Amino acid sequence: QAIQAINGYTNMSAEEFTNMIFQKIDVNNDGELTLEEFINGVESDEDLMELITKSFDLSNVLKVIQNG
Secondary structure, eight states, X not given: OHHXXXXXXXXXXXXXXXXXXXXXXXXXXXXXXOHHHHHHHHHHOHHHHHHHHHHTOTHHHHHHHHTO
């Protein structure tokens, strides 16, 4: 939820967000993500790659802290 809030994905619940991720990258639809599925899914989806990249960019966290 914190990552969603920092990156502007506040219009979805954590469950909806998780379901969206699974729909995009759970290739065999078993409800679990292997490391291989995760890596391949993120590499093949530009939006997810951007989200993951932003999640590890602490400048957004600092802005949120500074702005209260």
